Amino acid sequence: MKLILKNGFVYDPLNGINGEKMDICIEDGKIVEDVKDAKVIDCSGKVVMPGGVEIHSHIAGGKVNVGRLMRPEDHIKNVMPKTRLTRAVNGYSTPSTFLTGYLYAKLGYTTAFTAAMPPLMARHTHEELHDIPMLDKGALTLMGNNWFVMRYLKRGDVELAAAFVAWLLKAAKGYAIKVVNPGGGEAWGWGRDVRSLDDPVPHFDITPREIISGLAKVNEMLSLPHSIHLHANNLGRVGNYVTTLETMEVPNGTKPARERQVVQLTHAQFHSYGGDSWRTFASEAESIAKAVNNNENVIIDIGQVVFGDTTTMTADGPMEYYLSSLTGLKWANKNIELETSPGVTPFVYSKRSPVSAVQWAVGLELALHIKDPFKVLLTTDHPNGAPFFKYPTIIAWLMSARYREETMKEVHGAAQKNTTLATIDREYDFYEIAVITRAGQAKSLGLAEKGHLGVGADADVAVYDLNPEEVDPSRDYKLIEEKFARTSYTIKGGEIVVKDGEIVKVVDGRTLYIDAKVDEGLERELMRDIDYYFKRFYSVNLANYPVQEVYLTNPTPVQIDASNVR
């Protein structure tokens, strides 16, 4: 399909374009310089941005489905019958796969990475990704409690660790190294946790600090597109900001092999808490923001909270246990052999709760205190802070101090008292919104053809019915909220998939994964060791472990030459 998006206000931060009126030309799924005989879409008076890129969202896999299995009451919400084009859908905090694709497309998103894939369950993750239409996809692969990783790093064999990571990414068809509560997942195999960076992992004689720094090193040895993606220890605990600050220092000795950070500290909101009990629970967002501002190696995504009913889910098993014991609500847990230990429990963020109110403020504080928008990515850690389709509300809060003030009036006074949010008058503009929802995410993920509208980029575009010359986001925040929820057009791979907020075409995206080659001799050594371990300690044979390419929609390997690793 050939298209010209005519005369829109274009926000393309990676190419330094800030609201200029221009045309975007599309041919064969790519942005091109010029195009003839194309269908013209009039974008005058509208905002044009690259398609949104989701860097961290629990949209597919075992624990998402446990969330669905556990919460039928979540699936009598958002119920929509099948249409000629779309499937029957339902689900609020754990939407069905089809709905996930449709909803992202309506928000103008065209790419999404699922946040945590255990390799043993990778086939499941890919089965669900297969059934999520409209998006290009990838999966962050859990490694922070992997027995092989811990063994190799413990004995200082970083090369073998790198070879293993390369093998594992290919076997699981994963895209990046995800680290969740390093060491804590293994400790949870015995009902325990690790509570500081130097707490040794039971039986493995390694510390979270060593796991983080080791994997950061491995990541750069392999020169992977994304940095390590780190869910730090002590998530959700009172006073955890101390651990978070320490954690940021850990990979400082490692130089990035690409133009990006060394670590993305994910859902930082859940890691920026002060106080010494739930009674004195307070924000330390300012301290965290300051550290991020001063650290070239670290970026964060927010993990913003929006009030309402949701389902929390994470590979941080001990944390989910802790949370469910606070609420008394139903709780699912799944220890996965040699790899990780996810958990799931429902949660209600109540405006009347002092803790929820502070959590809500913390995310916004982080976004507003961190100066460089490329260091702050918009997430809700879907569905942990809120379902992803609440992004428009968060965008409106960031663009309007007045909206924040209005909300502040409705929530518990702790938000006013125990955070700095009320003192901040910064307001994001469209350019900065484009950074935190697409440009910054694409940059962090190392996706050269996404998150921008330069020639050669993927023709993924979102058009919003907002005229920057007429709309004052600070005042018209309700309009911002409304228009970011339904694009005028979403263009995916050069095809119009959403028009006026409705799905007009259903497409399958691509699935990206890392295919990194290391030295053959090193790989042979690795395979001998893995073989021994599999036979004895896994419950599946090695031959049945790797995910076949047939599970991926339009499988797209990202070739990495790491043969210098030996």
Next chain:
Amino acid sequence: MEITLITGRTVAQGEAMEKGKTGEDFKRACAVIELDPEDMSKLGAYDGDEVRVRTSEGEVVVVAKKSRDAPHPGVAFIPMGPWANVIVGGDTESTGMPPFKGIKAEITLAKGERVLSAEELIAQVYKLKE
């Protein structure tokens, strides 16, 4: 004699099922009732005797077998399959699950009566469509 009837899986039933349900193996594995030895002597039945099992839903003739899992007086077991299910009750009590275990049943001797094959049983109980 009054008993509490339980139905369930056995390895023989599983094995026979995989070979198809029309064979003798399947009947041999499923058209049986495992009884507590004491219950058997009370009933006057020996291993291999035919007995009639009757519930509120219907009745079926199966072969009595001495249970190897005894003692469990008053509790009897029929492997899952058509013989068990023509006498299993229906009410799921709004859960979807019929009562496959814990059915009140009456057992009487039926020595010499023919145990129907699965095919015969189905044809007899559920009138085949014309």
Next chain:
Amino acid sequence: MQEVVLTPKEQPSYGLIAECISCDVFAGKSIEEIEALPVYYGNKQGKLGDFFDVSGEVASSAEEMRIVIAGDVTKTRWIGREMSAGEIVVKGSAEMYVGAWMRGGRIVVEGDVGAFSGMLMRGGELRVEGNAGDYLGCSYRGEWRGMSGGTIIVEGNAGMEVGQNLNGGRIFVKGSVESFAGVRMKKGLLVVGSATDRVGAQMTGGTIVVLGSILRLLPSFDFAGEVENPEIDGESFEGVFKKYTGDHAERNAKGVLYVRKE
């Protein structure tokens, strides 16, 4: 009060979803509009008029509205769903989900109701003169915040799991109830004539009163003395009752169970 009479014609064997039978929906409509309201059976959509003769006077507001169903509708479901005001009288028996998500008003069924009736009620009154099925006044599957307000009164018996996850409101069953009455109950009052077993299973709060006997008490309830003519939630009960607390299978359970002393 104005009255619309629905006279049942033949009901489909597939089960009829007639959530439109509600004073909120009828109010302000013409008889023709009411006849044209959608009902569902299997994969088909039909009109209310296909299954009921509609006659009478329609009120302009739900408060002023009474709907009379003139006979048995044992294949019709979801009568009075989410109703907020007015009155429905069923002069016969109805099937599942009568008064589900009801917020106000009153529903009287002169015969029996099927399972899941009064599901997740928040207000109003559901009165059943016959028997109720399983899951009377229950929550939806997985929803821990069950029925939270309103009153259910059953003159006859009720089935399994009456008041499952009850989180407020009152349920009175004059006859007997099957197993698991008040299971996972958190708040509210459940009064039954007599009960079988597992009364109050896994309850953490609220009160259950058994006016007659129970077949068997769970081992996780503790005897807490005898009480004469107890007054509970503003209701007074005559006679001597044995008081139990539980379900102590749960940590910090604060449920109370009264069983009349024989």
Next chain:
Amino acid sequence: MHRYTDVICSFCGTLCDDIEVVVEDNRIVDVKHACRIGTAKFFASNDYEHRILKPMVRKNGKLVEASLDEAVERAAEILKSATKPLLYGWSSTSCEAHSVGIELAEELGGVIDNTTTVCHGPSALAIHDAGYISCTLGEVKNRADLIIYWGANPMHGHPRHLSRYSIFPRGYFRERGQQDRELIVIDVRKTDTAKIANKFIRVNYGEDYELISALRKVVNGGELHQESVAGVPREEIIALAEKMKNAQFGVLFFGMGLTQSYGRHRNIDNAICLVRDLNTHTKFVIMAMRGHYNVVGFNEVLSWQAGFPFAVDMGRGFAWYNPGETTANDVLQRGECDAALIIASDPVSHFPRKSIEHLAKIPIIAIDIHPTPTTQLADVVIPSAIVGIEVDGTAYRMDAVPLRLRKVKEPPEGVLSDVEILRRILAKVRGEQLAAKAEVAR
């Protein structure tokens, strides 16, 4: 001759993946490592005498051979003219087939349900209320020192469960295998599994719930006043509670002895809560002993596609779920459905009489490998290939670990996979040409 290693057995939820199969001239001539039932299944694929080889359509009261096109056409006609078709079975076929089946149910506005409805449907109901505190089977092998089977008899239902995952294997932290573990069996009968246990606890029939409540009370620090509960003396209950609290890693496997007996889902609800209570003292997990090799797969696919694990009514174009209303046996017993498509299952053998009495009155399409009482009652019978022997496909183990089953031999001539048969029916129902693309995995 070809020797296949790492073959996955498609019989039960244990999904053993270490089977060796030797195939010669498209016949399986040797099977290694499989249990009795698994071995029987592999060899039975050779036995064309006990297979259905040709489609059949009922004419003048008799099933007669028909072409595949005719059978598919007749099936589509039956389904299209139905007001409330029931699509049932699914547990012995691949997730790829489930996916097409769910789309078909949506297209038809039918009710779709699988055998979960008669095995662990109550477990699903319990999970809705209580959650699910579980693990993968390798965790049991590597860590567990206390293993309890409650109302489950794996020696019969899952013959290699004990040797691959629970009692016998040596694990990372259990180097001596069985010697490092303790096995307790709780059941109404002293089953073959109970006979090899370190301890057998006999519970009165129908009183499991009371026993669990008593255990929970003790675990949570309460005092037990009764001399005995459910036939188990107080001292024994207290000792069991202590043992559970003091395990390093305990696991409670439960089977249909809990789900099908008095109390049903509440037995499981209470058991999950017991495990939750135990986690305040130690590490403890619980797992359902799932029967059919891909009963879990159906629950997974239906959950991510339609939001619910089983028993979904698509009548209004969206999914509505409420077991008791939308479950196969209830729909049948209320006489609601007017046609049925039965695939990879035999409800006529395994459903209670009342359900079958209605099923016998309505047109049935049966897709299966071999003749069963269900095909006997059917109006259209379509033979299918065996997943994991004759076609590839995905299945989920009882612990929801997904595996790719592999083809080791060709199906009988002209016999298609479930996926292909369903795709043809779906295309016919829609009045579309069959999409040209070959059978893809997902």
